[in-house]
Amino acid sequence: MPARPHLIATGGTIDKIYNPLTGQLDVGPPVLPGILADAGLTADDLAVTEVLRKDSLEITDDERAMLAAAVAAAPAERILITHGTDTMGASAEVIAAAAPSKTVVLTGAMVPHSIAGSDAAFNVGIAYAAAQLLPAGVYIAMHGRVLPHTAYAKDRSQGRFIAAGD
Numbered sequence: 001m002p003a004r005p006h007l008i009a010t011g012g013t014i015d016k017i018y019n020p021l022t023g024q025l026d027v028g029p030p031v032l033p034g035i036l037a038d039a040g041l042t043a044d045d046l047a048v049t050e051v052l053r054k055d056s057l058e059i060t061d062d063e064r065a066m067l068a069a070a071v072a073a074a075p076a077e078r079i080l081i082t083h084g085t086d087t088m089g090a091s092a093e094v095i096a097a098a099a100p101s102k103t104v105v106l107t108g109a110m111v112p113h114s115i116a117g118s119d120a121a122f123n124v125g126i127a128y129a130a131a132q133l134l135p136a137g138v139y140i141a142m143h144g145r146v147l148p149h150t151a152y153a154k155d156r157s158q159g160r161f162i163a164a165g166d
Contacts (some may be wrong), residue, residue, distance in 0.1 A: 006076035012084025056084025068098035094147035
């Protein structure tokens with residue numbers, strides 16, 4: 001049986017919730033445990049390391065290095081990370097340099113999990129399975145595809161991730 005991936009949360013759209021006081025979407029607590037619990041995973045599978053809680057556009061180079069260090073230091077060889085989509089690729093690059101022998105899958109959502117019609121649960125499910133099955137490397141799992149991080153790009157005009165070169 002494949003090893004369960006270590007779970008890391010960094011915030012991003014996937015974790016955003018409506019703040020009625022400001023009328024804004026704020027990054028809330030990680031939704032990853034709830035998504036996986038809804039899928040029938042047990043409490044032993046749901047421990048999440050929260051490295052950051054912010055929009056990925058606000059992640060600094062030092063924080064990206066801190067995330068990569070957390071991945072490298074994690075006792076597990078397989079890691080699933082929820083991350084904001086705007087700078088997911090930049091973080092993937094830093095992680096790839098810091099932890100080349102690990103299998104790391106980053107995922108997120110274009111619509112917060114707290115909003116009906118979100119892609120969050122679908123993306124997390126694909127990423128969770130991919131993290132258990134893929135060889136060492138850093139991957140992005142979005143929109144029904146899992147590709148090496150260097151082969152994916154966010155197309156803002158389409159509001160989705162596409163294979164680089166598409």
